[in-house]
Amino acid sequence: MMMRFRPGAAMPTRRQALIALLASGIATSAQADETLRLGVLGAGPPIPPDSPIGKILTGALADLGYALGRNLVYETRGAKGDIGTLPGLVEELKAAGASILLAQGYPSALAGKAASVATVVFVGAGDPVETGLIESWAHPGGVVTGISDVATTLTVKRLALLKALSPGLKKIAMLWNTDDRAMTLRYRASAAAAESQGVVVQAHGVREPDDFNGAFEAMDNQKPDAILMVADVLTILNRQRVIAYAAARRLPAIYESAVFARDGGLMSFGADENESLGRAASMIDRIHRGARPGDIPFEQPTRYLFVFNLKTARAMDVEPPLTLLGLADEVIE
Numbered sequence: 001m002m003m004r005f006r007p008g009a010a011m012p013t014r015r016q017a018l019i020a021l022l023a024s025g026i027a028t029s030a031q032a033d034e035t036l037r038l039g040v041l042g043a044g045p046p047i048p049p050d051s052p053i054g055k056i057l058t059g060a061l062a063d064l065g066y067a068l069g070r071n072l073v074y075e076t077r078g079a080k081g082d083i084g085t086l087p088g089l090v091e092e093l094k095a096a097g098a099s100i101l102l103a104q105g106y107p108s109a110l111a112g113k114a115a116s117v118a119t120v121v122f123v124g125a126g127d128p129v130e131t132g133l134i135e136s137w138a139h140p141g142g143v144v145t146g147i148s149d150v151a152t153t154l155t156v157k158r159l160a161l162l163k164a165l166s167p168g169l170k171k172i173a174m175l176w177n178t179d180d181r182a183m184t185l186r187y188r189a190s191a192a193a194a195e196s197q198g199v200v201v202q203a204h205g206v207r208e209p210d211d212f213n214g215a216f217e218a219m220d221n222q223k224p225d226a227i228l229m230v231a232d233v234l235t236i237l238n239r240q241r242v243i244a245y246a247a248a249r250r251l252p253a254i255y256e257s258a259v260f261a262r263d264g265g266l267m268s269f270g271a272d273e274n275e276s277l278g279r280a281a282s283m284i285d286r287i288h289r290g291a292r293p294g295d296i297p298f299e300q301p302t303r304y305l306f307v308f309n310l311k312t313a314r315a316m317d318v319e320p321p322l323t324l325l326g327l328a329d330e331v332i333e
Contacts, residue, residue, distance in 0.1 A: 036066050036288050037073045039098030039117075039299035041089060041108045045088035046078035056274055057102065060281035073097065079108075081237050083179070086111035094115075100287055102280060103146070105233060106182030109133055113144050118293050122280035123145030123257075123271070124232060126182030127189070128298055141294040146277050149271050149301050151186040155228070158269050159252045161306065162226045164324045165267075166252050169225045171200045173230075175215060175242065176230035178205035183232045190228065212238055216245050227253040231260075231270075239263060250316045261307040261332065266316070271301035305329045 022082035036305030040047050040057070049058050049068060054076075058068060066072040075096045077089040090111050093101065101117050103109040107173040110133065125133060134140035165170050171195055176187040184205075191201040202224050204215035220229075221290035227246055229235055235242070236259075243264045246253040253266050283296055308328040313320055325331055 002034050007286040035071045036061070036284070037072060037097045037099050038075070038284065039090075039093030039096070039101045040074065040076040040104075041078070041086070041093065041101050041112065042076075042104035043079045043081065043083055043086065044104070044236060045080055046076040047104065048076055052279065053104075053273065056277045057281060057330060058331050060183050060278045061199055061284070063278075064285045066285075076204075077188055079233070081233055083107045083233075087114065090115045090117060090119050100284055102284065106131060106133065106180060107233075109144055109146065113142060115225070116143055118288070119144045119146075120280050120283045120285050120293070121148065122276045123148075124182065124271075126151070126186045134298055135294075137298045139294065140296065140298050141322070143293050145283055145293040145296040145298050147271075147276050147299045148299060152193045154256075154269065154304070155190040156197070157304075158228060158238060159197060159199060161267065161269060161324070161327070162228075162252055162254055164327075166225060167321055169199065171224045171226075173201060173202040173204055173215075173219050173224035173227045174230065175204050175206060175212075175227065175235060177207065177234040179233045180232045180234070183230050187230050190230065193271075194228075206234065208234070209238055212241050219249075219251075224251065227251055229253065229255050229260075231256040239265070247312060247316055250318070252318070258305055258307045258330070261309045261330075264312055265309060266312050266318075267306070267308045267328075269304060269306045272303040272305050275303045307332065 009105045047053050061072060068074060075093055075098050077092055086107055101112040101119040102120040103112050103119050106126055109119055109121040109125055125146055128148055129133045129136060133144055143193055174187055174191060176183050178184055194201050204218060206212055206319060228241055239260055255265050255268040256270045258268050279299055287293055306327060306328050307330045309332040309333055
């Protein structure tokens with residue numbers, strides 16, 4: 001730091017100069033500490049800032065005063081379906097300087113928790129208490145907080161949408177990843193909700209890509225009236241196979257995220273990513289400012305989107321009632 005003095009002004013004492021130098025160092029350190037160093041982790045592919053999710057996230061953070069290249073450092077890693085690599089990816093993010101993680105899905109959040117890194121999960125956590133991810137919704141404890149929906153409530157709504165399209169619905173096939181504890185619990189909650197409404201559930205658990213062939217064969221042998229797929233990295237990476245199967249068999253199918261309907265699935269009903277990522281960004285900001293994750297209540301989404309792919313319906317020779325289309329937040333033609 002260069003100190004300038006006016007002509008004739010008294011020269012500072014050594015003590016005054018030392019105080020000025022220390023103050024400069026403290027100011028510089030404080031400015032550096034204002035930088036948010038965020039690690040974004042998922043069980044699927046990495047989520048760069050220019051991806052659809054990355055754009056929503058950085059936009060939400062920008063509203064809170066964080067900008068890439070100024071006071072936001074953004075690092076991302078993705079397991080690409082290999083869950084066993086997640087602990088190593090967390091260590092990579094820590095080595096890159098990330099002090100807070102944004103986790104996509106339960107396995108990623110669990111890896112963050114195991115590494116004792118402040119973690120905010122924005123999707124796919126299932127019931128975070130039942131999985132042991134947190135202590136309670138109101139007071140998570142530990143290093144994890146975030147936002148997640150409740151499968152039972154949503155299943156009732158998804159069944160209602162399927163019945164609006166197919167009033168004779170009696171049997172539904174459910175696909176889920178049995179290796180994901182959160183999604184297994186989510187399946188169980190969904191199955192219980194369906195059975196309480198008198199709908200027979202055909203369970204088709206999968207653990208790897210080849211298992212989808214067996215699930216399809218089982219559905220061919222005992223045809224369901226509709227399909228409901230629980231979303232996690234395995235089912236997401238294999239979504240086109242399920243979408244193609246449902247279309248070929250003219251089976252109504254409903255999915256948990258808008259990405260499925262936008263990729264050709266018939267319809268979806270799930271949390272609005274804009275809200276979920278916005279809430280996650282707010283939590284990240286609070287943690288960055290000194291709040292402890294365990295003191296930030298785990299939230300549930302308040303906005304859900306119903307997306308209907310009319311192009312897919314017509315390709316299946318299905319003409320949806322206008323009342324159903326009137327409920328859609330987005331109709332794809």
